Amino acid sequence: MDFARVELTDEDRAFQERARAFLADTVTEEMVRAERATGDGVIVELHRAMGVDGWLAAEASTAEDGGFTAVRRRIWDLERRRLGLPLERWGATLMILQAVRQYASPELLDEVLTRVFSGEVLFAMGYTEPGGGSDIATCKTRAVRDGDEWVINGQKMFTSGANVCQYVFLLTNTDPAGKRHRNLTMFLVPVETEGIEVHRLRTVDGDSTTITYYADVRIPDRYRLGDVDDGWTVLSGPLAAEHGATDPADVGLSDITTMSNFGMSMAISADLATAITARSGPDGRRDLDDDSVSYRLGRAYSRIEAALATPSLFGRVAIAQSMRDVAPELMDILGGQAVLPANSLGASAEPGDGPEYLFRWAPLLGIYGGTIDVFRNMIAQHILGLGRPTYVAPAK
Numbered sequence: 194m195d196f197a198r199v200e201l202t203d204e205d206r207a208f209q210e211r212a213r214a215f216l217a218d219t220v221t222e223e224m225v226r227a228e229r230a231t232g233d234g235v236i237v238e239l240h241r242a243m244g245v246d247g248w249l250a251a252e253a254s255t256a257e258d259g260g261f262t263a264v265r266r267r268i269w270d271l272e273r274r275r276l277g278l279p280l281e282r283w284g285a286t287l288m289i290l291q292a293v294r295q296y297a298s299p300e301l302l303d304e305v306l307t308r309v310f311s312g313e314v315l316f317a318m319g320y321t322e323p324g325g326g327s328d329i330a331t332c333k334t335r336a337v338r339d340g341d342e343w344v345i346n347g348q349k350m351f352t353s354g355a356n357v358c359q360y361v362f363l364l365t366n367t368d369p370a371g372k373r374h375r376n377l378t379m380f381l382v383p384v385e386t387e388g389i390e391v392h393r394l395r396t397v398d399g400d401s402t403t404i405t406y407y408a409d410v411r412i413p414d415r416y417r418l419g420d421v422d423d424g425w426t427v428l429s430g431p432l433a434a435e436h437g438a439t440d441p442a443d444v445g446l447s448d449i450t451t452m453s454n455f456g457m458s459m460a461i462s463a464d465l466a467t468a469i470t471a472r473s474g475p476d477g478r479r480d481l482d483d484d485s486v487s488y489r490l491g492r493a494y495s496r497i498e499a500a501l502a503t504p505s506l507f508g509r510v511a512i513a514q515s516m517r518d519v520a521p522e523l524m525d526i527l528g529g530q531a532v533l534p535a536n537s538l539g540a541s542a543e544p545g546d547g548p549e550y551l552f553r554w555a556p557l558l559g560i561y562g563g564t565i566d567v568f569r570n571m572i573a574q575h576i577l578g579l580g581r582p583t584y585v586a587p588a589k
Contacts, residue, residue: 199264199446208265212272215246220276232400233357234281235315244312249283253290253310267446274457282315282354288431289316289362293381296419296427301381305360316381317354318431319363319405322347327563329364330374330425334407336365343380343417345388345410351561355391355403359384362431363407368422377424380416387411398554435562450508455558456501459516462551463493466523469530486526493519506576510568513559520555523548 201209224236243249252269254260261269273280290309293316294302308314320329334347345365355361361382368376384391388410391403419427435451448454467490470480480486496519500511524531531548559565573579 199267201264205262205264205268209268209272212269215248216272216276216278219243220278225277228279229399232395232398234279234354234400235283235357236279237357239278240283240315241312244310249312250310253287263446270448274454280454282317282357285318285354285435286314286316286358288434289318291434292362292379292418292427292431295430296379297381298415298417300415301418305381308359314360315354315358317352317358317361317384317403318435319349319352319355319361319382320428320432321349321351323350325350327567330377332364332366332377334363334365335369336367336378336380338367338414338421339411341414342411343414345380345382345407345412347407349405349407351402352391352405353402355384355405356393356401361389361405362418364424364428367424371422374425376422377428378421379418379424379427380412381418382407382410382412382416396557398550398557400554400557449502449504450506450512451562452509452512452558453501455516455554456497456512459512459519459551460494460497460501462523462548463490463497463519465547466490466527469527480526489522489526493522506568506572509562510565510572513555513565516551516555516558520548520552524552 219239219242220236224239228234228236240249248269251260252266256262260266286309293305297305305314309316320332321327322329322331322333325331325333334345334349336343336345338344345363347365349361349363352361361384363380363382365378365380366376367378370376382389388408390406390408392406394402394404396402418424467481470486470490473479481490496515500508500515503511527548531552533549570582574581
């Protein structure tokens with residue numbers, strides 16, 4: 194592994210300064226605070242400003258097509274992360290965009306592509322259903338063809354961002370009697386279509402997701418992505434990206450797994466906990482000087498660094514499991530102040546920054562995008578070549 198520093202060219206340094214100036218001029222504390230209160234995963238006015246100023250189009254394009262180089266892409270990522278900006282909705286949109294570009298009709302591309310780049314359009318993932326869990330191939334949301342239109346009925350859970358996005362990347366069943374994985378069709382459905390209801394849910398970590406209902410929703414065939422009953426092919430790219438099952442770019446600058454940004458949030462929380470324990474108390478003593486505290490913090494950092502250095506599906510599991518282990522450790526080290534609600538008297542951190550938020554977020558990170566138990570099975574079967582798990586009691 195190469196840990197050499199990247200020496201920036203004068204042009205790259207100028208790019209970095211321009212990125213910092215744009216963010217400094219555009220981002221306000223009020224924006225960040227308001228998003229943390231809603232948990233929507235996007236600051237709409239900031240996202241629109243990024244679109245107007247050309248940042249979104251550059252991020253969504255390759256260097257050959259006029260987009261960011263690998264170095265500038267990394268600079269842009271890190272500058273936003275340092276400010277703690279929410280990127281969940283844009284990240285999901287980028288995952289879906291690859292499938293839209295590949296499988297959408299020319300008419301649909303004309304409708305959405307320019308508006309994605311301008312910041313007017315975001316995509317939400319419409320996969321999971323009540324009772325379906327991580328096995329999204331059990332999809333029961335029906336799409337029935339009626340001439341040049343499709344009629345959709347069903348319900349989706351955890352369609353995060355449907356309340357702020359303009360389209361849902363929707364998985365439907367178009368042949369209930371068909372073979373598994375060969376009876377699914379993908380659509381890009383406008384959220385404002387008649388018959389769609391979006392119900393917002395708050396999660397324990399303070400973020401939000403939605404339930405979406407589809408009652409006789411009629412859409413033209415131009416909103417179909419790919420062939421009928423070949424939706425699993427269309428879905429495979431965005432699903433692999435969400436799971437972290439894709440290889441990182443060979444330039445060595447990109448995240449090596451999809452959850453690296455959450456791993457960095459975990460590292461920031463550990464830094465905050467360390468800073469708090471390094472403060473001198475009224476008696477002049479520091480908690481950090483206690484051997485047990487320094488040992489436990491060192492162990493937490495080791496887990497975080499190892500998780501961040503773990504690639505692909507392995508990293509997806511490592512980061513989620515490490516957060517579940519590290520968060521309660523940091524809470525215990527800090528004691529009572531760590532459990533106080535953010536912004537309250539004596540609280541240790543702003544919302545979204547400290548161990549208390551990390552503790553609430555940790556269980557959910559191991560569920561979103563598929564549970565870590567499912568990923569462990571995927572690693573066992575598809576990477577290590579082990580057999581399928583058996584969930585029934587052995588015969589006596």
